Amino acid sequence: MTSDTQTHYESAAEALPIGTPRHHVVIFGVLLAFLIVAPLVLYPVFLMKVLCFALFASALNLLLGFGGLLSFGHAAFFGSASYVSAHAAKVWGLTPELAILAGTAAAAVLGLVIGALAIRRQGIYFAMVTLAFAQMVFFFALQAPFTGGEDGIQAVPRGHLFGLLNLASDMTLYFVVVAIVFGGLLAIYRIIHSPFGQVLKAIRDNEPRAVSLGYKVNRYKLAVFVMSATLAGLAGATKALVFQLASLTDVYWTMSGEVVLMTLIGGMGTIFGPLVGATVIVAMQNYFAGLGAWVTILQGIIFVVSVLLFREGIVGVVARWIKKPL
Amino acid sequence: MFELLGIPPQALFGQLLLGLINGSFYALLSLGLAVIFGLLNIINFSHGAQYMMGAFVAWMLMTYAGINYWWALLLVPIIVGASGVVIERLMISRLYHLDHLYGLLLTFGLALIIQGLFRNRFGVSGLPYAIPAELTGAQNLGFMFLPNYRGWVVVASVVVCFGTWFAIERTRLGACLRAATENPTLVGAFGINVPRMITLTYGFGVGLAAFAGVLAAPIYSVNPNMGADLIIVVFAVVVIGGMGSILGAIVTGFGLGIVEGLTKVFYPEGSAVVIFVIMALVLLVKPAGLFGRTA
């Protein structure tokens, strides 16, 4: 340790004005470039699905990886936003951007209510409480008059962005989705690397110490819970427009489990992990769809293997190799 | 005829009794979860899948080996419990030094695997399992027609719940278990094999789930999804009762069965959510649950 002293200091001096690490900028740039050319090669609807789930998983990761809170009921926010935006677009005839906004706002409000109750407990209790609340939301979605029961809300019009740009074409919609999701990811990146994010990390690391420094930790936890719910809602609302459908799948507890799986195999608490995780899982579901129940089994196996052997997730492992945070 | 809240009293008794029967399943399942949580500090998400395995193994014993219900009631918990022992040894035991959340995630994955395998092999339309001949028929209780088998479910569940409670609260083995939940290191330093005890406890908890599965086989269709939805409700029961409390699990299980039964009469649409609503209320007032100790 003492022999490292000097090097520590020098790198310290160099890195003192903390900014965005250069390799993060590079990765975001490459990602954006990839997203721009990708639809030429890959099926844009598939890409949009990956993007929506990447945002959803990143939102969960904000809470789990950076807030240290495992929500097992995040489908509640994803799903309710998807219902609200579908309803707004179809029944109220709102333009897509307003419909998405409405869905996102609904998720935020729901996040505030559930969060206020759930953060009273920690650890597994928290997980179970969020799960149970999500189940209440599920029953609501099943029975509420406007959700269409198990049919869901179908034939949602994609509409015209700002009343102008027709989104019926997959390509046009694709770039709108890229803009939304990329914006969402940047927002998460900013939250993580903000003064608030620093406090969050501190609370996750050592909650009693944060309290002893005078932080009202519950407010921070609630804030990050609401942010995470809101972003999950943004993902759900966008997904509803892409697939023109809001359905019970979006609010069911397996969806909550799936998004945890994405985060886990990508790498909890890494910035790019959830993207990778979402890509892997969505691709798997897409290309192995013919295997029927084997998809579930495969997911289960991935869950078990990652818990037992790869707790750091794919990106976590890579980050360890290259010795840089990702 | 006088009525109670708009329902004839006989009908109400009938409904209370039915609630108690459902409560029997909640109690057995939440008891298993509470036992496992108490000693391993693991939320056993695969509990529902193991309940389903119980029903399936009973069906398989019957179909492939001609083993009847009564033997199944004895053998199935042992067989499924043994699978639990293997799971604990191979997987769960590697997680004790980690955050408890990993236990939840691992057992969640296991639940997916188990359910998927059974779905692949048996489909989901459900398999028939006949009520044992000794228990067919019903008793006319005046206010209702009680199938003998349902009566037996209540009796069996009360006996097993009480037996488990007795074994844990009143025997030497139970004393070791309780001591190990308080201070496993010291219990180990007395020469007791705590890891083996933990393994067997997991096996026992899983066995309880399987037992409930065998009890359920003749009345609900034997189906790979039978545990998946039930387990979420049982989680809520456990949260309401107070995690890890044996008595809490039993009392809350039966109690909520009755509450749910009454909801089915007065507001059937709400019967699926009533438990979650109660859970939210309980959490507001007593975050540690009705019987839980505040950490």
Next chain:
Amino acid sequence: MSSLANGTDDIILSAKALTKRFAGFIAVNGVDLNVRRGSIHALIGPNGAGKTTCFNLLTKFLQPTSGAIRFNGRDITALAPAAITRLGIVRSFQISAVFPRLTVLENVRIALQRRRGDSFDFWRPQRVLSAYDEEALSRIEEVGLTPFANAAAGELPYGRKRALEIATTLALEPEMLLLDEPMAGMAQEDVARVSALIRRISANRTILMVEHNLSVVADLSDRITVLARGEVLAEGSYGEVSKDQRVVEAYIGAGHE
């Protein structure tokens, strides 16, 4: 108890009849404690005497069963832990309390952030925090951790973690510091360094500390309260209490004379 006559206006923190009852067990029983402004006050006593519990009560990590706590003349018995900190009482923990995955610099900055009140700004880049670097580095310098400013706190050796903890605590500029066994687990050379540090920072602060290392206690403290089985056994200067027969028996160890 002659020192009490010095006038109560000098008392920064006082506890009256402080009692904490756990299910069927009284951990702290009617403790009266008066800490004079600007002093280093030590709380000693056998294991399980209730020292840590007292700390928890004073900082409201535990709610007293009965009794009153006053700080600067104000009754703080009903306040929440975070509010206590905001009033200027900051504690350290018996088990080391740093944020292990943050760097040393970030650890200290977390404390500064709280004081400056921008910790809810989730829309601003982290870069704004570099405004604190100068002050943070000077705190780090004070405890001799400058070479480690960018190392993850979790990787520091034990003694340095304690030093970091003190630096973080000091960054809050507390009026009063509560240190729970600051020397526990420290190597001998660290003990000397941290002792010197405590003496240095005590210049314009009040310090209440729990410590088992009697030579440190003897060296640093102006006044000592001895707890035993939840009650105050004796109080006075080191010279006074170390001669108190009950203290010798209960704590320092009998067998001599």
Next chain:
Amino acid sequence: QTAIKIGVLNDRSGTYADLSGEGSVVAARMAVEDFGAADKGIDVEIVSADHQNKPDVASNIARQWYDQDGVDVIVDVPTSSAALAVNEINREKGKIFLNSGAASTDLTGTACAPGTIHWTYDTYALANGTGKAMVDAGYKDWFFLTADYAFGHSLEENTTKVVTESGGTVVGSVRHPFPGTDFSSFLLQAQSSGADVIGLANAGGDTVNSIKQASEFGITQSGQALAGLLIFITDVHALGLETAQGLVLTEAFYWDLNDDTRAWSERFSAEMGGSKPTMVHAGVYSSVLHYLNAVEATGGKDTEALMAWMKENPSEDPVMGTGTVRADGRHMHDMYLFQVKTPAESTGPWDYYKLLATIPAEEAFRPLEEGGCPLVE
């Protein structure tokens, strides 16, 4: 040389896997064989996928099939929500959708689409057949056990209408959570209502469990009848005759109707490990055959031309007999009212039904003007 790609989209692992699933693929393949596609220079490929009874999965697959994989026609699609989702994609992409598996009348009602044909059955036909027949048989007072979601509600509504129109009354109903496991409480309420018949406005596992528990609580033995409003032969098979006996139900097909159906079912069984085809399988066969005839006749894959041909010409096959396709996409054919045999009456496995009545097509299905299909105006 025309190349056709048929997508069989259904439940391959869930509740409806037995009544649709692989059997529908087999039925489609049999249709291709019987049509003699190879001899006629039409190259037919069949693909299949599992929609897990989820509308989102179904719409995803449909979209991808049309966009990427060059599928021309989607067949089967049980589960109303999934069928409606595919219907929308189909409308958007201007392709053909031959539904056999789903129940919702919306497919030929408010949601009807130019390229969609609803082939085999729907809730109206089932409710109508069973409801009317039961009332006519003297079961006048009804109590409904309804799954508490859109499908259950509409099934109850349809049946209520038929029952009251035929002179019966509805004395009550109770809505149970969906999916449910324990129905005893609701059954007890039904019992104490004193109704003659309990209408099961639910589906799949819920129906199976309700029937099982009704028998356990002695409800059928005590004289109340059960009417299954959506029940398939595979459900009866799972329940066993002991439990299911006496149940009255409506279907579009039964393997033991005539020599043709027996012969076809024999071939089907040979490929499916002995299980008999359901009406959904029959519908898939019949609809694919009609489609291929249209392809041959029009000589191309143009959706409009194909649809026009299919609606103009009657369908004709040994399995479902003759039928016509109505302007709203409803395939019109006779329906049958069956009663489940007692164990004593049955001669062996799959010998489950006795025919009570044949319901003529015009009576079985909802009149064109009542559906509110925008295509019709």
Next chain:
Amino acid sequence: MSEAMAMTEPATAPFLSVRDLEGWYDESHVLHGVDFDVNAGEVVTLLGRNGAGKTTTLRAIMGTLAKRRGSVRFNGRELIDLPPRAIARAGIAFCPEERGIFSSLSVEENLMLPPTVSQGGLSREDVLAMFPNLKERLSSQGTKLSGGEQQMLAIARILRTGAKFLLLDEPTEGLAPVIVQQIGRTLSELKSRGFTIVLVEQNFRFAASIADRHYVVEQGRVIDMIPNEELEANIGKLHAYLGV
């Protein structure tokens, strides 16, 4: 040389021999190489200030300290890599500083909890005769006992097991003098019954009354050994060690 040592003369190696024992709590290094021996039938104390590492030494011997290194030979057998239960089965019993009375167990259950590891342990009746206070409280909840009674219970329950080698961590801590005297008598009686005892004590006046030898622990090392008979002569040195 004491009688006890004379008795074990034929055995060449000491009963327990600790060499280079190191131990950690997480990353903090607490034991830095502890060396000492205990002969059969002896009572040996570990003296030292608070935090010197006495408790940790006992934990390391017992195997309940997760991270440890060095050598602990007992009765000719190396224990350092064994789990606590195997060490207990080898015949070492441990009475922890915090007593470890289980609150969810009754006094009786607490007493009967440790399993028998070898023949020749005291019977339940012997134990209750030795601690008459416990006899009246058998059905109360363990932690409802007074501090002194809890300490008696903690000692009592390891006497039943048949282990003849006892590790007692501050058995007199926080106890009233009368009880301390009683425990002193109990320990003497145990010694006369052939038990070997390692005693951690703050109170060396008490220790002097029963021990054969004293080891002084400081900063995670044994820095000195003082035979009991030379205690008076070395009292000044000892005071310096203990900082009094």
